[in-house]
Amino acid sequence: MESLIIVLVGVLTTVAIYLVLSKNVVRVILGTAILSHAVHLLILSMGDLKVGTVPLLGEEATTYVDALPQALILTAIVISFAVTAFVLVLAYRAYQELGTDDLGAMRGSQDE
Amino acid sequence: MNSILVFPMLLPIIVGVLLIFLRTYGRLQAWVSIVAMSITAGMSGYLLHVVQTEGIIRLDFGGWEPPFGILFVADSFSMLLVLTSSIITAICLSYALISTSKELQTMYFYPTVLFLIAGVNGSFLTGDMFNLFVCFEVMLLSSYVLLTLGNSKRQLREAIKYVSINIVSSWFFLVALAFLYGTLGTLNMAHLAERVAEVGQTPLLTTISIVFLIVFSLKAGLLLYFWLPGSYSSPPIVTSALFGALLTKVGIYALFRVFSLIFYHQPEITHTIIGIMAVLTLIGGSLGAIAFNDIRSIAAYNVVIAVGFMLVGLAIATPSAIEGSIYYLIHDMVAKALLFLVIGTMITLSGTSKMAGMSGLMKNYPLLGWSFFITMLSLAGIPPLSGFIGKILISSAAIDSGSYVLLAFALLSSMFVLYSLLRIFKNCFWGETIVSKEEQLPLRRGVLVPCLVLVSLTIAIGLGTESMAPYIVNAADTLVNPDIYINAVLGKTQ
Numbered sequence: 001m002e003s004l005i006i007v008l009v010g011v012l013t014t015v016a017i018y019l020v021l022s023k024n025v026v027r028v029i030l031g032t033a034i035l036s037h038a039v040h041l042l043i044l045s046m047g048d049l050k051v052g053t054v055p056l057l058g059e060e061a062t063t064y065v066d067a068l069p070q071a072l073i074l075t076a077i078v079i080s081f082a083v084t085a086f087v088l089v090l091a092y093r094a095y096q097e098l099g100t101d102d103l104g105a106m107r108g109s110q111d112e
Numbered sequence: 113m114n115s116i117l118v119f120p121m122l123l124p125i126i127v128g129v130l131l132i133f134l135r136t137y138g139r140l141q142a143w144v145s146i147v148a149m150s151i152t153a154g155m156s157g158y159l160l161h162v163v164q165t166e167g168i169i170r171l172d173f174g175g176w177e178p179p180f181g182i183l184f185v186a187d188s189f190s191m192l193l194v195l196t197s198s199i200i201t202a203i204c205l206s207y208a209l210i211s212t213s214k215e216l217q218t219m220y221f222y223p224t225v226l227f228l229i230a231g232v233n234g235s236f237l238t239g240d241m242f243n244l245f246v247c248f249e250v251m252l253l254s255s256y257v258l259l260t261l262g263n264s265k266r267q268l269r270e271a272i273k274y275v276s277i278n279i280v281s282s283w284f285f286l287v288a289l290a291f292l293y294g295t296l297g298t299l300n301m302a303h304l305a306e307r308v309a310e311v312g313q314t315p316l317l318t319t320i321s322i323v324f325l326i327v328f329s330l331k332a333g334l335l336l337y338f339w340l341p342g343s344y345s346s347p348p349i350v351t352s353a354l355f356g357a358l359l360t361k362v363g364i365y366a367l368f369r370v371f372s373l374i375f376y377h378q379p380e381i382t383h384t385i386i387g388i389m390a391v392l393t394l395i396g397g398s399l400g401a402i403a404f405n406d407i408r409s410i411a412a413y414n415v416v417i418a419v420g421f422m423l424v425g426l427a428i429a430t431p432s433a434i435e436g437s438i439y440y441l442i443h444d445m446v447a448k449a450l451l452f453l454v455i456g457t458m459i460t461l462s463g464t465s466k467m468a469g470m471s472g473l474m475k476n477y478p479l480l481g482w483s484f485f486i487t488m489l490s491l492a493g494i495p496p497l498s499g500f501i502g503k504i505l506i507s508s509a510a511i512d513s514g515s516y517v518l519l520a521f522a523l524l525s526s527m528f529v530l531y532s533l534l535r536i537f538k539n540c541f542w543g544e545t546i547v548s549k550e551e552q553l554p555l556r557r558g559v560l561v562p563c564l565v566l567v568s569l570t571i572a573i574g575l576g577t578e579s580m581a582p583y584i585v586n587a588a589d590t591l592v593n594p595d596i597y598i599n600a601v602l603g604k605t606q
Contacts, residue, residue: 046294
């Protein structure tokens with residue numbers, strides 16, 4: 001199961017890198033969103049997938065899953081959500097001001 | 113008693129939230145945030161004293177004892193940096209009060225600065241790797257906002273690059289954390305250090321440490337500094353001063369912490385790479401500093417040179433080299449804030465950031481000119497100013513350990529710092545005065561006060577090295593002997 005997830009992480013990362021390397025700002029943002037999903041899956045699989053029951057008192061089970069990766073992912077998801085929201089607004093403002101969403105055109109000129 | 117440890121992060125957050133409700137009162141916001149930062153600085157000074165007399169203190173959140181919960185750890189190194197950054201922020205805020213436009217002041221500038229400093233102080237204090245990531249993100253999100261406040265086209269353009277590069281570096285941070293947790297099963301720094309020491313630093317762990325090196329290098333501007341000059345030279349000058357003084361320093365702090373506490377068992381690999389990166393940073397920064405005619409770009413490249421210089425100390429990694437780096441770190445926070453504020457004042461006065469547009473400012477604004485002169489000497493490392501002691505310690509440590517290549521590049525870079533700033537001094541302050549006494553723009557009242565406070569700080573650090581020495585020695589001692597830190601965190605509860 002872990003191997004399968006790792007392959008999925010690889011596929012997601014590939015897709016994300018393809019998007020991040022494109023010139024369109026919105027594609028770059030979508031790329032970073034997928035990038036963060038890939039790493040969340042990676043963290044999840046690092047804590048072993050589904051080896052026992054939920055880590056609560058009174059479950060009376062022999063094995064429990066590791067709760068820490070889940071807590072880490074929850075935090076990371078919130079952060080990446082906030083950052084993505086910010087970047088989307090930033091991209092919109094930049095489009096309004098600069099009149100372009102092409103990163104190649106945002107290089108900046110020498111005479112500023 | 114230990115719960116006071118949370119205040120350097122908590123106080124700015126609480127005050128920042130309150131200030132959001134006072135949006136329209138620009139001056140009130142400024143005063144409240146200056147007072148808040150002064151209180152933070154006072155508390156950090158007290159904590160530094162406590163750490164010095166009673167040893168490392170820690171605060172376990174929610175009563176979860178390490179290695180289970182998140183915790184804050186205060187040793188001399190982190191407290192010195194918290195103290196310095198709080199003082200610098202207070203001074204930069206007072207400059208903002210005097211000089212920035214009302215528009216900027218009422219657009220949540222002060223709350224964002226307070227959130228930024230909360231992230232910075234949190235990063236210095238935390239004892240947990242994942243919490244370090246969270247504090248980094250708090251700091252970065254605030255820096256994204258600060259970078260775009262002001263709303264010029266150039267800022268928006270640079271912000272997109274800055275945000276993208278930081279998202280990618282945060283991604284690397286998470287990848288490194290995932291692998292670290294997968295191999296060692298813990299994220300508490302002291303626990304990590306203990307486990308790495310037990311199992312030995314296997315090739316896998318060294319590889320993970322290099323991923324961390326990439327992450328922190330991106331934040332610190334060590335070799336991977338290509339994003340830095342653009343984003344540090346586009347926002348309003350107060351923001352540049354805060355960025356130049358604080359942001360890269362957090363990356364440098366993380367590098368020192370991780371490579372002296374956790375991954376110090378394979379110095380022939382990791383520290384050699386750091387040394388090579390430091391040398392390349394020094395070369396790149398030096399070339400950049402002399403290549404530009406825009407004085408803000410020159411200042412931004414001076415930030416890069418300083419990063420390379422401090423990491424030379426980590427690459428050598430003897431106690432006196434680490435001591436020198438800590439001195440230099442503190443000096444550089446003061447001097448870089450000062451450099452940016454002085455340069456910002458020059459730009460405001462002459463209306464251009466090009467050297468060609470300024471000449472003979474010395475006749476009109478002598479005090480500003482001499483402030484710049486002292487900044488220049490301090491950054492070049494002339495005694496008795498604050499840059500001297502760090503340079504001399506790192507240099508002598510380099511000679512003792514036979515790292516002559518590092519020594520040569522470190523000293524050569526000082527020449528480039530001096531040359532690049534001397535060029536500004538000669539072109540902008542000397543020469544024919546193009547603006548007559550009648551036409552010159554008046555200095556806004558009090559605008560030089562923050563600069564003069566920083567000037568006196570750099571002189572005070574230089575002259576008062578003797579009284580700072582016990583704190584610095586203690587900080588270097590903890591960095592060189594990780595057992596002190598590990599025992600303080602994992603030992604019995606206080």
